[in-house]
Amino acid sequence: MFFYSMHKYKNDMQDVYVSANGLKIHAVDWGGTGPVLLLAHGLTANAHAFDGLMAAGLKQYARVIAVDLRGRGESEAPDQGYTMAETAKDIIALMDVLQLEQVVMGGHSYGAFLSWYLAAHYPTRISKVIALDAAMRMHPNTLQMLGPALGRLGKVFGSFDAYLQLVKTAPYLHIWEEAMTSYYKADVHTAADGSVATIPNAQHMTEAATKVLAEPWADMLPQVVQPVLMVNAPGIYTMEAPLLPEANARETAALLPNVQFEIVEGNHQTMLYGEGARQIVAAIASFI
Template sequence: MSTIDRNGVTLAYEDVGVGAPPMLFVHGAYCTRADFVSLVAHYRPQHRVIAVDLRGHGESDTPDQVYSVSAFADDLAWLCAQLGVHRPIVVGHSLGGQVALQLAADHPELPAAIVALDSTIAPPDGTGDMLQPFTDAMTTPGYLEALHQFMAVTVLPTDTRTHAAGVLDRMNTVPQHVVASTWINGLVGWDSAPAASACRVPFLYIDHGAPNCDLARLAELCPQLTVDRTDGVGHWALLEAPDQVMSIVDRFLEATIDQGVPR
């Protein structure tokens, strides 16, 4: 692990491997870069790989501040500049996919392509109302119970319970101010439409069949969208079926390189 200081906030990251295009891995809310351990091992022989702990998460600092998709994306752009990372393939899970899309919108010169794995982007109508009870709970003493209830709906009966338990254990360590702000300003408060409309790079959305994304609407906003799907696993495909995820990303990576993304 390496760390870097940004205006008094320590950001933790892993920087391994060599080769182009580089790959930047961005975890989901209340998770850590450890979720990408299988992908890091798979890609590092041929690519430079950077896996980051977003501020407020993992081994990065947890300042008392607003946590938003735009702020996370700005951290990534800054980190890439500090590390000399140019034109990465940005792969994000859940919130990380939202951050990847915002990065492509705010810093169009930076990513060569983006991948969002089961991210809440162009959510179906009514999603906000469905999530409102959880949103209301995030600033109360019962926030962890609400988070655990929400987590339960992201797991399929076929998923391995030990993986889900590990995710919950990590979530339990995230301070409430980070949980609440990331939920309110990131997961449910972020409007994906402007970012999707502004995205000009190849964009892969990996779906698992749950209603996190209105794919038809997203395709209207972002015509270059490519969609693929995992099979038999829920929201935590990175842990449950990393081989599926890597196979999908490999196909996309091969196609984007064929389209002119530099090696």
């Protein structure tokens, strides 16, 4: 069973809630024309991570649906099951409910790994793959570099404005766009007194990160025979380095049988906004 509810935003997006793989899963259906593009966000992010791509005109080229993965955004957060296999089952079940026989599967960071996993394990359901800033080997100091992003988990703030003020101090946010506000708004629960608490659970996210690293990517990626668009943003993230150096991204691209490789402006986070977003949309438009 599932239901739709329409929020009267100026962009006419729909919030979609479905029962999938035993969980309540939330997605944002932006509409649009062309093939269905299903997007999965990064490790601790949510469906609104792609609002910057929508602002850059992505729905001109595809019907875009962005999903909250289990334990993020408005989707249900079970105590366990944060593996690639279970998360992939969530996506396939979502597709079944929405009667989507096949999609272009795309993702940012963790969502890109999920896209590769789906393409390898459910090849008839995935026509093409879009992988934004992900590779088998990220920067060797990735855990330390993600410190500012992971540090927000489990914290309570007096108001959303207070939370946003902290977010804006992150070293990787050298630009700010209004589309970022909706992303961070979807990152928190708001209590009756106006205080906010981050939604992703640190234990769940640790499990998800550990499980994705344990997958045999060197063996799996050559099995992804669908066309793949890989996009890398080698701008400085933290610690005076990119989260995904171009050489590491190209190393992964070399394992894919049918790959198109693009470089865009920005870093691992800001690539989804501004000029980076416009360049990503242009690459997707020609790819799909």
